[in-house]
Structure formats: structure tokens, C-alpha cells
Amino acid sequence: MADVLTFTDRGIYCPAGEFHIDPWCPVARALLTHGHSDHARPGMDSYLSTDIAAPVIRYRLGDIRIDTIRYGEVRQIGGAQISFHPAGHVPGSAQIRVEVAGQVWVVSGDYKTEADGLSTPFEPVRCHVFISECTFGLPMFRWPAQDALRDQINRWWAANAADGRFSLLGSYALGKAQRLLTLLDPTIGPILTHGAIEATNAVLRAQGITLPPTEQVVQGTDLKSRTGALILCPPGAPATPWANRFGSSSTAYASGWMTLRGIRRRRGADMGFVLSDHADWEGLNSAIRATGAERVYVTHGYTATYRRWLEEHGYDARIVSTAFEGEAADPTESA
Amino acid sequence: MKRFAELYAAIDGTTRTNEKIAALAAYLAEAPPEDRLWTVALFSGRRPRRTITATTLREWAAERAGLPLWLLEESYAVAGDLAETIALILPPPTRESDHSLTHWITHVRHLATLDEVTRKVGIFAAWDSLALPERFLLTKLLTGGFRVGISQTLTIRALSQATGQPVTDLTHRLMGNWTPDKTTWDMLIDAKTQTDLSQPYPFYLAYALEDPTDLGDPAQWFAERKWDGIRGQFILRDQTHHVWSRGEDLITNRFPELAQLADYLPQGTVIDGEILAFDANRPLPFADLQKRIGRKTVPKKLLTEAPVILMAYDLLENHGQDIRPLPFAIRRERLNTLCAAIPPSAPLRLSPAVPFTTTVDLARERSASRDLGAEGLMLKRLDSPYLTGRKRGDWWKWKVDPLTVDAVMIYAQAGHGRRANLYTDYTFAVRDGNALVPFTKAYSGLTDAEFTEITNWVRKNTLQRFGPVRQVPPELVFEIAFEGIRASPRHKSGIALRFPRMARWRHDKPSSEINTLDDLRQLLKIQG
């Protein structure tokens, strides 16, 4: 039997439906798991994403032809039956289920199994073949409980505020930043944002997602009267001249990579919070178990190691060959 | 242990010196005395001995975590730190505890005395009752590899803040071979008198001189050779002698020939000098001295093949009196007198003065260093006291330029600690006809930005993996600088380098233009 999906130099392709999933070169029809830049690229003739993911994709890619689909809704594209299912990664993120002649394949996109109170929670989808990311596919990665993390972040902020210092918190603009917003305790002080993050906030608010009030830092912002505020910014921003205006400040990053001491130290931050929008080791294992799949393709991250682990547990495990891997396992967490 | 783990995290989490000092000073002011003592001991490298080999520890940790050993190894290759890897992969603790640091160190040392089965039970129980940061530190203690990101100098500054005692006094008190078993906080830090006769003085270290005109008036300066051996102190007090290395190791027994100096020197003498393997009038290559460094006891054959002397630089104690505050010229005069009273056959020599009048003379003398078996020149202000630690201004070292070759990278491996997950450890090759011959490894000398760029290149260009090592195409060329070269039958290339590092990345050079094995052999002939 022919494979439902194949791996081409443009990305994952479905011959029966003549569409690509998260392609990185221009194609006729692109199904997108979510709006992060390593998945949603410009130049496709047409796009399909969930209705929740679409506004950000439109904001990021500009004038594109995009059709939307609800979670669980089934559509026929050529000889393939497709549906999108919650991946729990960022608002609107999806796993894409593709069925051809009774064979079911699922592309996970990026996912996390823990409910974050912002994205629609991950739902396992039964399938024959599962294509899974494994960004954090090593047993060292175990995410702390969200409550413990909330305390840790707010304690750090409160201590800085008490010392009259700003708190610079670096995180990705889409997903992680809004998740942090839901964890912050606004009674500690004002929450300011970098323009890149505020723009995404605005898109999400406009589609009805509730976020605590934030204020963008602009040229004339009176920082004196906001001493002790927390500033949410992209991960690169604390190291740029943009951050000089805050004077006395403490810097922290929120990322799964903050698990590792060496990376925390290399980032040179005062604090590292272990907060990821990807599945941790247990999350990957439980998600794969729940699919009931016999064959698993792994991509993103520690693929060779994770493949071997799956193989030892009886899976037909394969690597989506590196030529098709969108990004290297780099300390700058894949977004 | 929670409090100690917080201290460790505070020091580890900042690069700002003042924050490190403040965290440690606060801890030293409030922790129980025995924990303070152990903290100072640990921070000055006085670790408890390893309880268990790293190999066994890996196996036990994998067993406890219910993971195959290979997966622990893969994780270790990414984290770059075994204790951290173990702490992270173990299941979360099922119990809570907050015993003191001293309690856990006592526990770790007690475990070392038990049979293997009991030891394993004890280690599992300890892992199971500690949260991640404490578990990491306990595992570090088990492996005997505890280290902390604060220097001895900063530790002493914090100690000075916490106790109100002057830095110089504390530096001296912390020298020598004390351990928490043999002393108490009161005796070590507070007691009025010192009783340890073996105690050395803190070494005075020089900064590198960039430009000799910075010296000012040459007449204010004294020059001598910078010898390439082991900097050490010879101490004779109350009929007993001790030899200390700069790294604060007691090395008396490794150099038994120095014992006879006790027959000629007055009691209460401390000499700062360089231990050199020496043949008639010339130092032997450092490689000869190296044969003796690793050994606790020295076989007769080696004593005749590589006899050592003490090349005397300075006199710190004279007739029981600490003369470090006196000007160098006077100390040197007294050292001269001591050395003159010793028979020429004894293994002590006065480091000869290098005469000069201008900096041009100095530059000429410096360039003759390698021929004399020296590393360069030492310049000392004639009126300088003997200070503590590395201080700018009174003493300078002016080393010869390193030797260099251009070589191509053929293997890369991820670094450790701060550089985990970056490819920073490289193996280099030179050409031999059409073949490439690996001849050295190096892992320092580049910027973080360069390491990041190379890491991305390595990931995209891996030809083959051997565990944590990646073979890459021979394309990236680097200038490798080193301090010495010697023949080494153990290495495929037949040579070994001393202190190799990357001087720069030669973007401008194709790998066809790198140096050859013959070039290295030629260098060996001239420099070896």
C-alpha cells in the first residue's frame, strides 16, 4: 500500500490529496499546523488552518488566500479525508489527521500535553502512523508543575519590584508570551510589552482571547512612574540597545532549555524559568502511546536518540531525514 | 542543604562579582559554624574523596531511573555534566528533608566505608529525599567533582566581609593542608596564633606585559628569566621541611632531593622558586619534569634521569620573620646571601639576574628565552613588596610569542558546563602527503559567537558520528598556538604540544594550504 504521506524537499506531501503540510518552499496548497515561522511560510498559492490560528497567520504572512477549518471538522481533499485536532502548543495549533483508503496518518506539528489554560488542550488521535516532533526527546526534560512555576516567576518579579528594578522577561511572541501573561500576578505592578509581543496580543484579543491589560513600551513611555514593572519582550531583546532604557533591571528567560545549567549560564540571564510549549519526555511518550500507532516518524531535536528509544519499545521508528528537518536542535527553542 | 543549594544557585546564576561575594558573605554570616567551615573547605578545593566511581554511579542512576544506560550516556553528552544529568533523570523525590550540608558530607563519607550493596541503598535513599538542586550537589560530592564558580580570591573577600578580618590575614590562614576534620571554624578563622608549621604564604602572581614601555624608567626594575617548571615554596621550620606547589599541593615527597637543603638553610626560611628538572647548567624540557609530577614516590632511575633543583626567585621568611613587606631589592639581597652559603652541588640556585639598561635590551633577552629553556622574562619593581595573588603594576611576566601552525578541523565534540550543546572541542590535523594526520586537540581561544557559528556548521556538515564526537569534512582552518612541542610515541603524529589553543579562525586559508607533518618535525628539531 502506498504511503499516505511522503517526505519531499518541500515538506510533508500527500499524493492522494495533492497538498503539503507546513511546507517550506512555495506549493499550490498548504495545510498549516500553526503560525510559528518555522511552520507558516509565505509564498503558497492557498492555505488552510484552524479558525483560531488563522488571524495570526494572516497578520504574519500578509495578503494570502487562507481557508479555515474547525477542530474535528472533516473535509475531503481529492482522495484524502482530513481533519484538524488540538495540539495544545499555542492558540489554534493543530495536529493534522489524514486518512486515505482506511490508512490514518497524523502529523503532530508542535505539541504539548499539559493544559496551559490558553490553548485548546491536546487531544490524542488514534492512527496507524504518527509523525511526531521530539524537540525535548531526552529524559532530562521534565516540566515543573505550572503552579510551582507561577510562584517562581511572581516571586522573582516581586523581589525585583521591591528593589526598584525592572524585570525583563524574554519569550517568544506567539504563545509563550500570552501564556506568561496568564501566569503573572498583576497586583505586583504594571505589565509592559515590547512592540513585537503587543502586536500579537492585539491580534489574539481581537479574536476574543482574554488577556490581562498590557502597555506597549514606546519612545515617550514614562518609565520612572513604572519602576518595578515587568517587561515582556522577545528572547533577543534584552541583549540589544532597546533594553538600555530600563537601567537597573533583572533579566530572565522562559524556555524548556532552561532545564540545562550550561544553557542557563550561556544565556547570561539572572533567572531561567523552565517553561515550554513543547512536550517533555513523559509528554512525548504518553502522547505516542495514546495514538496506538505502530510506526512513528520523529523530527525536530534529538531524533536519533529518541528513535532508538522508541525502537526498544517495539515501535517501527524512523527519522524524517535531516534534509527535511526545518531547524536544528538549537538552544534557541524552536517556536 | 537547602540553604547551601540556594547559595550555590546564587553564585552559579550570576557573572557579577559583587553579587557572588554578597551571596557568600551573607551565607557565611548566618550558617552554622560547621557548615561554614565545610563551605570554605569545598570552595577552596578541599573536597571529600570520591565515594564511588563515575561508571558505577551511572549504572546505578540508570537503574534507579528505569532507563537504559545508553540513554543516560546520550543525555550526559548533551548536558555535559554527569551529576546534573543524574539529578535530572531520576524520578522526583518521594520524601522531604532538610539536613545540614555537614550532615550530607558526613553521610557521603560514611557511605564510602560501606560494602557496595549497603552503599547503593544509602545513595538511592539520599537521591529520593532531595529536591533537584540539592540532589545535583550531593551527586557532585559523591563523584568527588564538586566545583563552584567563585575563585579563592573572591571567597576570601566574602569571608573578610562576613568576619571583618583583613583579606591578607585570611588568605594566609586558608593556605596549607587544613581540613574540616583537623580544625574548627574558631581555630581556622578566629584563633590568634597559627600553629601549622607547614603553612605556606600566598603566592604573588604577575600579569602579562603587553608593552615594555609601560614599565617607565628601566632603572626601577629587575629582570630575570621566567622558568618553565613548577612554581613552588620551600619551607623550613623547626627542623622539618615542606614543599608546596602554587596549586597548593604538598609535594614534599615527590622531590626527595630537595630534602638536603634543610642541612644548609637556617630554620625559619621560606623560598619562592621554580622546581626544574635540571642537567648541569640547563633546564631539561618540561616533559622530563612531567614524568615526576604524577608520581607520589620516585623510582631511583628517574631521580638520576630527571634530577630537580629549586631555582630561587624570592625570600619570604628569613630567620622566622615574615619579610614580605620589605622591598624586593632587599629580599633578593638576603636570598643572595643564603644561596652563597650553599655548596654548588646542592639543588638550589639563585635565579640569575638578566642585566639590561634599555627596553631594547630586554626585548633582545626575551627573544633568547627559548634557547635557554625559559618561557620569557619576569620583571619586578625593585621596591616592590611581596603581594598576595595576581596584582597589577609591580611585577610583570613578558612571555615569548607562542609557536603557531595552521591546521584543519576534522572532529568536533560538544563542550561542558557553560558550553554544553555547543561544539567547542576540536581535533586538528596537518597534511602528510595526501593524508591528514591528527596531532592535537584544542577547545579554547574563540569567541562564543564563533563557537555558535561553527556549531551550526558542524550540525549541517556531520559526516559520521562516534558517540558524542562528529567527524566533519576537513574545511575549517585554524591557527593553533602552543608553548612547546615534544616527541611522543603515544601519538599517531609522533608529537605532542604543550598548551595548544586556537589563536584564530583562518577564514582566509583553504585547507590545501595548512602546515604539514614535516613542518612539525622541523619545529620539533629546533624547539624540542
Ligand SMILES: [Zn+2]
Ligand atoms: Zn516548530
Ligand SMILES: [Zn+2]
Ligand atoms: Zn511552534
